[in-house]
Amino acid sequence: MQSTSRPASASTRPAVSPHPRPPVHQVNTQTKVLDTTHGRILCIADIRGRLSGLNDLAREANAKAIIHTGDFGFFESNSLERINDRTLRHLTMYSPLIPTAQRTHLLAAENTPAIIRNTVDISLLSEFPLLLSGQIKLQIPVYTVWGACEDVIILEKFRAGTYSIDNLHVLDEATTRCLDVGGVKLRLLGLGGALVPHKMFDNGDGNATIAGGQGTMWTTALQIGELVDTAQRVFDPTETRLLVTHASPGREGVIAQLGLVLKADLTVSAGLHFRYASSYNEFSVQGDFDGFRHKLLVGKEGFDKVWDSVKSQVDTVIDEHQRVLLDKALSVIERIPPAQGQPGAGATIPGEEPAWKNCWNWNLCDAAYGSLVLDVKEGRVSAELKSQGFNYAYRRTATPSTVAPTPNSTTSSLPSNAPTNPPTKGSTPVSSEKQAPPHLAKDSRSAAATPPIAAKEPVKEASTSSQSQAKTNGSPAPTPSDKAEKEKQKKKEKKEKKDRERAEREAKEKEADEQKETSAEPQQPKSGKATPVPDTPTIDAVKASTPDTDRSALKSPTTDSAGARTPTSRRPPRHPWTLFVRLQNPSNEAELKEFFGGASSGVTRVHFPIGIFQGRAQKLAYVEFGDEETMKVGLEKNAQKLGDAPVDVKQATDREERGERGGSRGGPRGRGGRGGFAARGFAAAGLTKGPQRSNGEAHGSGENSGA
Secondary structure, three states, X not given: OOEOOEOOOOOOXXXXXXXXXXXXXXXXXXXXXXXXXXXEEEEXXXXXXXXXXXXXXXXXXXXXXXXXXOOOOOOOHHHHHHOOHHHHHHHHHHOOOOOHHHHHHHOOOOOOHXXXXXXXXXXXXXXXXXXXXXXXXXXXXXXEOOOOOOOHHHHHHHHHOOOOOOOEEEOEOOEEXXXXXXXXXXXXXXXXXXXXXXXXXXXXXXXXXXXXXXXXXXXXXXXXXXXXXXXXXXXXXXXXXXXXXXXXOXXXXXXXXXXXXHOOOEEEEOOOOOOOOEEEOHHHHOOOHHHHHHHHHHHHHHHHHHHHXXXXXXXXXXXXXXXXXXXXXXXXXXXXXXXXXXXXXXXXXXXXXXXXXXXXXXXXXXXXXXXXXXXXXXXXXXXXXXXXXOOOHHHHHOOHHHXXXXXXXXXXOOOOOOXXXXXXXXXXXXXXXXXXXXXXXXXXXXXXXXXXXXXXXXOOOOXXXXXXXXXXXXXXXXXXXXXXXXXXXXXXXXXXHHHHHHHHHHHHHHHHHHHHHHOOOXXXXXXXXXXXXXXXXXHHHHHHHOOOOOHHHHOOOOOOOOOOOOOOOOOOOOOOOEEEEEOOOOOOXXXXXXXXXXXXXXXXXXXXXXXXXXXXOXXXXXXXXXXXXXXXXXXXXXXXXXXXXXXXXXXXXXXXXXXXXXXXXXXXXXXXXXXXXXXXXXXXXXXXXXXXXXXXXXXXXXXXOOX
């Protein structure tokens, strides 16, 4: 170390401080009586130069004093030239004094550090010059340590007495304060700066034990040693000790060790920048005492690596006073409580470490997001935490397409209107594989769904040679029996596909025949216009959702299981870009495509619904388009003429379709009318509309039907 006033450093500044410290035996301490009955203390972190907000925060909390844990904003106009480019960009990014739009412009990728330096002035980084000049006055006492981003020269001036501000008290390793409030004497001990292990023996541009440079500040080993010396000199068992640090004892084992040596009852820290403040003690977050010891040992190991590399250099330059402080710092590092049940010093088994359960810690979020209030009354210290918290409002707008599925999980959708049957005795769960609907089976009373391969024939035990060919992920290699089963399964699937296609044709023909028998001849309206023939499900729709009209077909295809499954009544959703066309005169697909613009119109399909009466020309059509834009262009064809008659064009909807069906179908109740037994079977199966209710709604699942 270079002189009697500072440790070893790479700094080129003079070794002797121009403002020497008071003699070592003197401790800068004062006792402030706030209120002996009841008082509230506001604890905040990272005000970042918005010093005018201190009075507002104190007023909102009804506080009698403020404790601040670093990044106070100790900068003035001369500080800008000492801040390096990286730190200046960091300060610009997080300064609450810069409007969002201006910050975005300054931090644009094309802006060089020189542009930022020429644009940013002290008014955008800190209001400290206004506080120093008296334009801003603190209404209540403020006790603060310095943080990771401060100007070390300003802190040196406070230590030397050059700067003094009413109600502002800087807590450092040689300065302590005692607050008498609410029946408690609260002793404040402070340690400023970031904990950077490889800089703990470097002062930078600082003098004595304060260290920093280029707009940043950090903690040194001598700073820790002097804080221990100060705490020992003012120790009073009637006081409650509060350790104020910028680094968190929850993350830094060295700071936790310092709390043990100082016998701290409470700690308040910052530096993690969470949106919530943390309240904990070691017993509440560690699984056992060894977990607490492990954190301390990790901190000790990090310090020892640095100390071993610089020990020889430090020993050659250190003086007697610095040796005392260094020894006290090393005593902090060595303060590792013995494991429970193991003998400590003097071969005696020590009791439980008091700090393990009794020391309480708070790590604060930034002042812009929240705060802590210590309410002291009748000797009891209670805590109130306030925070903006995390914003989860965006999840209300999340869509299934943007949500990642849970691994190894499946999703299922249940029919909205289909009744559910209670499970019967001896029923088995439905296989996860998709089964054919009832109407697609050749004979739903006797056809059986294909059982899983594993259920049909147990897999034979693999031989030793096949086991040696297992894949790296643990799944066995396919055996000849597996391949044979797969081939057999493929043949079964082909056969079932042919059966389904045949069943589809039979179901379609049966439906058309029964509709002829049960429906009456529609009457022509007096206006002379042809009554629109309601559309019936297409072949694709029949494939997807039309069940057989046989009452026995309401059950699932017979399998080895005795269970039954209620058929779904929902049909596949309509193509999203479909137009409904009502024609005056018969037309065909080619004419309609030409009407909408030919090959360039975007028409992908023209669909004439299958009418109730076979052989009659259809005058209703559904025209599907490739995208929404081409559909909107086609919608403009409304009321234009095809041949000599205008065409009614509108976007197809399920409600419109229900209106068309409800207006054209009907008949007397009985065997051939709406109330017939067969018709009720159709309605239950989702093929036709049920009888109209008094309020105009249809019974059954026909309400959800689509073309």
